[in-house]
Amino acid sequence: MSFTISGRYGPGSIVLIITAGICAGIVSLSGRQDLISAALLVSSVILFLTGILLLTFSRPDSIDDRFVSLLQVQGTMNTCTVAAELGLSGLSCFIPKSRTKAPYVMHLIPVGDYSGELIDGSVFISGEECSGLLLPPVCLPLLNELKRSFQLTIPDSKEELSILIKEIAVDVLEVAGDLEVSWSGNGVHIRMDGFRLYRGCRQVSEESPACCTLSPCVICSLFATCISEGLERPVQVDRCVPEKSPGMVDIIYTVLS
Numbered sequence: 001m002s003f004t005i006s007g008r009y010g011p012g013s014i015v016l017i018i019t020a021g022i023c024a025g026i027v028s029l030s031g032r033q034d035l036i037s038a039a040l041l042v043s044s045v046i047l048f049l050t051g052i053l054l055l056t057f058s059r060p061d062s063i064d065d066r067f068v069s070l071l072q073v074q075g076t077m078n079t080c081t082v083a084a085e086l087g088l089s090g091l092s093c094f095i096p097k098s099r100t101k102a103p104y105v106m107h108l109i110p111v112g113d114y115s116g117e118l119i120d121g122s123v124f125i126s127g128e129e130c131s132g133l134l135l136p137p138v139c140l141p142l143l144n145e146l147k148r149s150f151q152l153t154i155p156d157s158k159e160e161l162s163i164l165i166k167e168i169a170v171d172v173l174e175v176a177g178d179l180e181v182s183w184s185g186n187g188v189h190i191r192m193d194g195f196r197l198y199r200g201c202r203q204v205s206e207e208s209p210a211c212c213t214l215s216p217c218v219i220c221s222l223f224a225t226c227i228s229e230g231l232e233r234p235v236q237v238d239r240c241v242p243e244k245s246p247g248m249v250d251i252i253y254t255v256l257s
Contacts (some may be wrong), residue, residue: 016051035118059201068199072138072217076204081214083109088132091213092237093256094221094228095119100134105225108138108234110212116256117233118222124172133195139222146172158183165190165223173220179246181226188235190223190251195242201249212240231255 010256025046027037090110100106101118108114110132117129125134137143146152152173155161162181169176169192177194195201197219204211216224220240228235 001154012078013051013054016047016054016206018053019050019222020046023047026075032035035180065196066199069197070203073200073203076211076215076217077207080208080211083133083214084210086133087216089109089210090114090132092216092224094137094224094235094237095134096228096234097230098232099234102136104140105137105228107135107221109133114256115135115234137221137225139218142218143225154226156230156232158231163228164230165226168222168226169219173219186257187238188227188253188255190253192247192249192251194247195219195249196247198223198242198247198249205242209241220251223251226252235256 002186015200021044027041027044030037047088088109088111090112091114093108093110095106095108095113096103098118102122106119108119108130110130114130114132119125119130119134123132124131138220139150143152146168152164152168155164157243162183165181168178169179175196176192179193180191197217201212201217204217212220216237217240220237224235224237234256236254236256237251239250242248243250
């Protein structure tokens with residue numbers, strides 16, 4: 001039988017219990033009966049009880065990251081296959097509702113380049129200025145749940161969007177250990193470290209690097225949707241690449257006029 005400690009507080013609780021044992025052992029071995037020994041003994045008791053309390057409330061992760069990261073892989077590749085068969089080779093764009101008749105940001109996979117014009121139609125759109133596939137973003141259910149459960153509001157400034165994106169990824173969804181957002185003109189560079197869904201991201205990229213720009217995953221779509229909704233401008237996915245270093249993902253968007 002093997003015994004493992006997992007969860008956010010598991011390792012810390014074990015450290016506290018071991019420290020309590022060390023303190024109690026020092027008092028026992030020293031044989032001193034003074035104020036310092038008494039304080040050390042009280043500290044060991046407090047450490048021990050704190051460790052037990054944390055251990056009680058510690059629980060393992062409910063789902064293994066290795067499996068979660070693969071849930072959307074085949075769906076993403078299927079969408080890319082359909083888009084390729086239809087001759088759609090442009091970079092994905094996330095279009096604010098002010099430029100479509102939809103009630104929310106939409107995901108456009110264009111035939112070629114999209115320059116920010118108004119779009120009339122749904123699903124299969126065809127026109128002189130823009131043709132392609134127009135769909136709700138894959139992040140829509142997740143974004144709606146964040147708005148409902150956390151009263152999420154999308155800010156309209158770059159600085160506040162940077163804070164929001166980091167809070168969503170690191171603090172709320174906990175899919176990344178750290179995240180940096182940098183703005184340069186119309187470009188947005190997002191770098192994630194410790195991305196928990198890295199394995200699936202890597203598998204899609206190995207199938208075809210174009211998959212990540214044709215049909216971005218839920219997280220990349222979520223970031224682009226937030227930026228598009230906040231700034232009321234289309235957002236183009238230029239790059240989404242899992243780095244060779246495990247857990248590192250590099251994302252580049254362009255905010256169109």
